[in-house]
Amino acid sequence: MKRRTFLQAAAGAGMTAAAAGTAGLLAGCGRSDAVPQSPVQFVPGRAMPWMNWSGNQSCTPAWRAAPASEAELVDVLARARGVVRAVGASHSFSAVVPTDGTLVATDLLSGLVSHDPATLRAEILAGTRMHALGPMLHGVGQSVPNMPDMDYPAMGGAIVNSVHGTGQRFGSMSSCVTALTLATPSGQLIDCSAERNAEVFHAARTSVxxxxxxxRMTLQNVAPFRLVETTRIETTEEVLDEITKRCAMHRNFECMPLPHSSLCVTIATDEAGPHDTPTGEDDPQAVKSLRTLWQAVGWMPGMGEAAYDKLLTTFMAGEGSQVRVGQSYEVFPHVRVVRFREMEYTVPADAGPACVREILRTIRERRLPIAFPLEYRYVKADDIWLSMFEGRDGCSISVHQYGDTDHRAYFAEIEPIFWKYGGRPHWGKIHTLDAARLAALYPRHWKDFQEVRRSLDPQGRMLNPHLKHIFGA
Ligand SMILES: Cc1cc2nc3c(=O)[nH]c(=O)nc-3n(C[C@H](O)[C@H](O)[C@H](O)COP(=O)(O)OP(=O)(O)OC[C@H]3O[C@@H](n4cnc5c(N)ncnc54)[C@H](O)[C@@H]3O)c2cc1C
Known part of the structure; x- marks a missing residue:
């Protein structure tokens, strides 16, 4: 039986029925009915609630604004009530967006402003979604050098959190920004770059x-390129043992270890040759099928983690690879239909293998009921004050939990492991660090950032409770 057929069968009626009896199996990490739900109650005249993609953040802003020009944006900031927060594609897991005051959607600030064929730079409006950016830049002979594994975010929302893909030779999306324009809470429009208002530039490229x-922002792009992406099932230990070689062999490389299994999914991406052809199909529901299999195995008398590993190994190892080929902006992103919650820390690149091994060992030894794969990626160092990659090459490691299952107990088990390895949390993903802990992780520029923040927003108009917590303001 092929991998896909097997996983689909697992998700089918037989195993689903078995899984129905397994609610208690997940008790160690909470039950889905323990997750606080956000009721969307219709009350005429009352403001509409906002909710993020994964459903763990919500708010009811008193005013929702959608400026269509910089002049309107400045006006909105001048007239805003309460705490002001911008919103892009609502794809952050952390509480960076919620406000009961003014929520500013950036959707209408979208599109290409100008481009330069000589330098391969392009100025774009900050509300431009990544899925629109690819074809738009392609049309003018440019492409971003790297992308995350999905293309839903708005560019403004992406850069303020140092959103990244994988590849030891590539920095985050923020590292491609050479200039930007910032509308401040006091109604100024500041143009900044490494040469002009440099302090604002270093702070604003990753500002949460x-x-x-x-x-708007200017991106340093490259000429358009085609990619071939190969997805394989491999043995986690073998991949980690030769991770340096793997990363050197491919333009982009990442690995997704499967908990309670010796296997991982690897994704190697290279510039495509003329003879590369696609094979196999991407299965956006595969993570759901993994959970069903995990639950079904747990339900069967006498079966446990060893049986789960054996089943996965029998049916998945040795499977042929799946190949996608196309323009870079078509191949980097994947469809994400299964909702989840995520915590990601970036540890120094050299510490990556030890850190991910300790996480996998902890899941196994503490018998945490986790089926969702981990994610393991590399990102090049940069000089952006609050970037997770500031001053050091990074290895970004993520743990996920299904959106209908309480993530808290699982993340609480794993987060101290990231701390032990000097990890810096992704600003847009779940973590529990406060200002004092974060300041210690950014010894070079934490104070510089706070000075710029206080000078641009002395009254703290941009600070919701989460930002107050992380910045100690
Ligand atoms: C399915 C999924 C997959 C993901 N994959 C990746 C990945 O591969 N790599 C990765 O690094 N992250 C990933 N993430 C995290 C996500 O990309 C980031 O949290 C990103 O910042 C979300 O962008 P957004 O446009 O949705 O911003 P939002 O979540 O809407 O906003 C994020 C922050 O940006 C601020 N903001 C928005 N627009 C502006 C603006 N114009 N000016 C100033 N501030 C602004 C908001 O106030 C908020 O503080 C993923 C998230 C999901 C849900």
């Missing part, structure tokens, strides 16, 4: 949206 609202 604390300095104001970015209206």
């Amino acid at each position: 949206g604390a300095l104001g609202i970015i209206s």
Whole structure:
């Protein structure tokens, strides 16, 4: 039986029925009915609630604004009530967006402003979604050098959190920004770059949206390129043993270890040759099938983690690879239909293998009921004050939990492991660190950032409770 057929069968009626009896199996990490739900109750005249993609953040802003120009953006900031927060595609897991005051959607600030064929730079509006950016840049002979594994975010929302893909030779999306325009809470429009208002530039490229609202940015791009992406099932230990070689062999490389299994999914991406052809199909529901299999195995008398590993190994190892080929902006992103919650820390690149091994060992030894794969990626160092990659090459490691299952107990088990390895949390993903802990992780520029923040927003108009917590303001 092929991998896909097997996993689909697992998700089918037989195992689903078995899984129905397994609610208690997940008790160690909470039950889905323990997750606080956000009721969307219709009350005429009352403001509409906002909710993020994964359903763990919500708010009811008193005013929702959608400026269509920089002049309107400045006006909105001048008239805003309460705490002001911008919103892109609502794809952050952390509480960076919620406000009961003014929520500023950036959707109408979208599109290409100008481009330069000589330098391969392009100025774009900050609300441009990544899925629109690819074809738009392609049309003018440019492409971003790297992308995350999905293309839903708005560019403004992406850069303020240092959103990244994988590849030891590539920095985050923020590292491609050479200039930007920031509308401050006091109604100024500041143009900044490494040469002009440099302090604002170093702070604003990764600001967690604390300095104001970015209206436009200039990207340093490359010429368009085609990619071939190969997905394989491999043995986690073998991949980690030769991770340096793997990363050197491919333009982009990442690995997704499967908990309670010796296997991982690897994704190797290279520039495509003329003879590369696609094979196999991407299965956006595969993570759901993994959970069903995990639950079904747990339900069967006498079966446990060893049986789960054996079943996965029998049916998945040795499977042929799946190949996708196309323009870079078509191949980097994947469809994400299964909702989840995520915690990601970036540890120094050299510490990556030890850290991920300790996480896998902890899941196994503490018998945490986790089926969702981990994610393991590399990102090049940069000089952006609050970037997770500031001053050091990074290995970004993520743990996930299904959106209908309480993630808290699982994440609480794993987060101290990241701390032990000097990890810096992804600003847009779940973590529990406060200002004092974060300041210690950014010894070079934490204070510089706070000075710029206070000078641009002395009254703290951009600070919701989460930002107050992380910045100690
Ligand atoms: C399915 C899924 C897959 C993901 N994959 C990856 C991945 O591969 N790599 C990765 O690094 N992350 C990943 N993430 C995390 C996500 O990309 C980031 O949290 C990103 O910041 C979300 O962008 P957004 O446009 O949705 O921003 P939002 O979540 O809407 O906002 C994020 C922050 O940006 C601020 N903001 C928005 N627009 C502006 C603006 N114009 N000016 C100033 N501040 C602004 C907001 O106030 C907020 O503080 C993933 C998330 C999901 C749900």
